[in-house]
Each structure stands twice: as structure tokens, then as C-alpha cells.
Amino acid sequence: MTLKYIITQLVTLAILGGIMGLVAWVKIPRATPPLDEAEVKRRLAEDFPQTPLDQIWLALDGAGAVARSDDLALLLFRMGDSYVSRSMAWSQALQAQAIKGRFWFRFNDFAAPKASLALAPDWTRAAMGETI
Amino acid sequence: MAAPSAPAIDPVTLAVPFFILAIVLEILLARLGKVKAVYEAKDTATSLLMGFGSGIAGLLTGGVVFAASVWVYKYHLFDIPMSAAWAWLAIFLLEDFTYYWFHRLSHERRFWWAAHVNHHTSQHYNLATALRQTWTGATAGTWALWLPLSLLGFPPAMIAIQKGISLVYQFWIHTEAVRRLPVWVEALFNTPSHHRVHHARNPRYLDSNYAGILIIWDRMFGTFVPEIDEEPCRYGVVKNLGDFNILRVAFHEWVGIFSDLLTAKSLREASGYLFGAPGWSPDGSRQTSTMLKAQWADMQTAEPVKTDPAAAS
Ligand SMILES: [Zn+2]
Ligand SMILES: [Zn+2]
Numbered sequence: 526m527t528l529k530y531i532i533t534q535l536v537t538l539a540i541l542g543g544i545m546g547l548v549a550w551v552k553i554p555r556a557t558p559p560l561d562e563a564e565v566k567r568r569l570a571e572d573f574p575q576t577p578l579d580q581i582w583l584a585l586d587g588a589g590a591v592a593r594s595d596d597l598a599l600l601l602f603r604m605g606d607s608y609v610s611r612s613m614a615w616s617q618a619l620q621a622q623a624i625k626g627r628f629w630f631r632f633n634d635f636a637a638p639k640a641s642l643a644l645a646p647d648w649t650r651a652a653m654g655e656t657i
Numbered sequence: 658m659a660a661p662s663a664p665a666i667d668p669v670t671l672a673v674p675f676f677i678l679a680i681v682l683e684i685l686l687a688r689l690g691k692v693k694a695v696y697e698a699k700d701t702a703t704s705l706l707m708g709f710g711s712g713i714a715g716l717l718t719g720g721v722v723f724a725a726s727v728w729v730y731k732y733h734l735f736d737i738p739m740s741a742a743w744a745w746l747a748i749f750l751l752e753d754f755t756y757y758w759f760h761r762l763s764h765e766r767r768f769w770w771a772a773h774v775n776h777h778t779s780q781h782y783n784l785a786t787a788l789r790q791t792w793t794g795a796t797a798g799t800w801a802l803w804l805p806l807s808l809l810g811f812p813p814a815m816i817a818i819q820k821g822i823s824l825v826y827q828f829w830i831h832t833e834a835v836r837r838l839p840v841w842v843e844a845l846f847n848t849p850s851h852h853r854v855h856h857a858r859n860p861r862y863l864d865s866n867y868a869g870i871l872i873i874w875d876r877m878f879g880t881f882v883p884e885i886d887e888e889p890c891r892y893g894v895v896k897n898l899g900d901f902n903i904l905r906v907a908f909h910e911w912v913g914i915f916s917d918l919l920t921a922k923s924l925r926e927a928s929g930y931l932f933g934a935p936g937w938s939p940d941g942s943r944q945t946s947t948m949l950k951a952q953w954a955d956m957q958t959a960e961p962v963k964t965d966p967a968a969a970s
Contacts, residue, residue, distance in 0.1 A: 551684060551696075604901070605700050605901065635909050
């Protein structure tokens, strides 16, 4: 590994840093208006087709939602200007830990190990009381 | 005949300044509202750092890959001169044909998908996405697919240059700024439209358009799917990643394979997890793209296609 190579790499990194700064500065991501029920339904229908939803709980900041489908919990959460979804057992979703106003869901999946949603503080109680 | 040597020119290295300029231009033109392009800060940083890391990984493994090509060339069947125009036409076609099968294998079998998936992890499609390149390509061994070209008699440097040209070509098609090109171009070449489809996770578009430079291979082997304006591409993978961590981008599928292998109860299960289609599971509880496409096709016959303009997010 020559000095020339190392310098070239450092210059490349600096230029890439410049591009990252430019992107942060110009602000051209997708719009992320707060989710409403219709939008949650539309997005979950894309990722979980033919899965009827019994009930939807929107995050208070509009950046995600939990939906119940029988014994499954479907989760939708924002990542940057995009959304990610995962499913887990409904009983497991009820175990989500509430820390500082956010519920933490842990998936058995290295590709998306966890998600947090700003659900209403009494979400677990409301969700447990919900009847199908 | 002189001993085969490393290529005198590396198209990819030469093209780096062009890559950078093109990305900056796309960002600025999008900001001015002149072209369609969407950039998210963390997503872009992940793509650029994956590209940077891929360069380092390529440097570490490139020597071994090139040495293998040189070793096979010792037994070459024909003398193919690097100075002949016909030889360049031949390597162009044969390399592109090889690329098609490399790319198809990289999507249809999980071991090779693990090395390629990172390129598809962005939910965006812009010139920076093009740089989201693999760190583990050499480990997956797909470079062996190019060895028959050395055996035929193409000098290793010539193959390396053509591989570089293909990679450089494929950079500029990662854009939403170009909608459609003239019909004859769309018929012959891999274009932004065709490659958008390749990056889409809509069931209709899964496992299609594996082309490098020429789209003719997809048309010949039945994997061509045109972009339909009524169904905008939703980019990413079937199960998108939960964060922007570059180590997760680079290694998540390898970790997935490893943890599945730990649970395998038979050799059949182990080989399914390794070499089955991505999404394969012993009990069918997960979904492969074939299953997703079949489910989607069923839904289409059950209900007519609904187009939702709001889906164009
Ligand atoms: Zn691909
Ligand atoms: Zn691509």
C-alpha cells in the first residue's frame, strides 16, 4: 500500500463527505406527512397482501403504526424518508417495552432487529382490551 | 507471446471523477426542479460508503481473482489478439452474456444473493445507489464464471477492461431523471427504465431485467419485464432493512444464512438455506419471489388492477 494510494483514498473520502453534506443541505428527500389510517392500510397491503386488518393504532408522531391481524402484529415504521414493515406474534408485540414515551419492538431478524413507535402511553392496555 | 499482465487501464478508476460529477449534477438539478431525483441524507451516505468499502475490498481480492484468470489463460484454446476489433466485439458480447448469468444467479440462489443483496437495499434509486456495491463478491466466488473466457483465449487484461466498461455503463442507468429513451435503444440496451424495474420490489417486477449492457439476454431468456407507468417502482428488497448501518447492509444476508444453518435439521435443509431461492424455508413459511409473484397473479385474476396515483411515492 503506497502513500499515493492512501492519499487518494483520503481525498476520495473527503469528496464523498462533501456530497453527503450537499445532500443534507439541499434537502430533497420524499415528503413524509404524518401517516393516517388509509395510508397505513395502503402500505401494509403492499407488504402483507391478503391480510385483513382488525384494528390500527397510529403512532402519535405519525411516523408509524401497529396493526393487528388475528394473532399477528404488523408494524410499520419510518426509516429516513421511507418505511419498513415487519410482522411478529401479537402476544409478543404486547410485550413491547415502553421507554420514555416510545414502545420498543424486538424482531428476531438481523436485517431489522428492532423498531420503536411513539404509541399512546396506554397502548398495551387498549390493545389487550381490544376484541376481534 | 508476452506473458499476460494487469490491464494498463482500469475503466472504473478512470470513471470515478465522472461518477462524482454526475451525482453532484443530479442533486443540483433535482434541487432546482429540473429533473426527478430523490436523495435522503443517510441513505446517500450509506450508498457512498458502501462504494468506498467495495473499492477497498476489491483491492484486497482483485489480485487473487486476476491471478486465477492468468492461471487459466495458460491453458487457453485460441490465440485472441487484443489489437483486433473483432476480438473486442466478441468480448463485449461474451462478457455481457456472462454478466447476465452472474446477475441472474446472484438473485435466484441465496448464497450469491447474500453477496449481491446490498446493491438492492436502498429504497431510493439515484446515481448514488449505483455505488452501493458489494463487499463480499469475491468471497461468493462468482468471478469463476468469467474464467471460461480466459480458457477460450481472451487475454485476462482484456476481460478485466470489459468488466470495467460494463460496470461504468451500469452507473448512469441508476436514475429516475431519464424516463424513456428512443424505442431502438430501449429494445437493445439496458436503460434507466429497465433497471428501475430490476430494483423494484413490486411483485410484478421481482426477478427481472438482469442485463448488464444489452437487454437482449433478458428478452431471449424470458426475464424481461417492461416498466409500466401505472405501476410505479417501489425500490428496495422484499423485507427492507431496519436502519442505515453499513455493516448490516454488507453482511445481513450472510448472518441470516448462518443463523438458519444453525437450525437446519438435515442436509436437505442446509442446502436449501444455502442454495435455495432467497426466502426458501423447509416448511414454506417464508416467501420466495416466485411465491410472491404467484400470490400477486392470483390477486390480479380475483380483482382487476387498481392504480393508485398516491402510490407514486
Ligand atoms: Zn441485481
Ligand atoms: Zn443496480
